[in-house]
Amino acid sequence: MTKAKQEPLPDAVVFAATLRETREKHGLTQERLARAADLTMNFVSDLERGVKTPGLTTLVKLAHALDCRPADLLAGITQRVVKATIKAEKERSGA
DSSP: OOOOOOOHHHHHHHHHHHHHHHHHHHOOOOOHHHHHHHHHHHHHHHHHTTOOOOOHHHHHHHHHTTSHHHHHHHHHHHHHHHHHHHHHHHHHHHH
């Protein structure tokens, strides 16, 4: 049986970019990050490709391994939500 290709999830793609950028900034490979966060390398790869999203426990593990706050890893998603909200409000008001 052939494994179906997983499509990236919109918010997961934003998180993926932030995770990858932060990992690279710290000079870590996916393997070293996975080990430091007690995760599998395949799971870290899935996160960085945007095909999986982390739960709260995983988010905290990643942040600890990357020496940052969990909120830092979610910053891109927060910005995306704010932009979408502003756009929706403008469309509703006819601006």
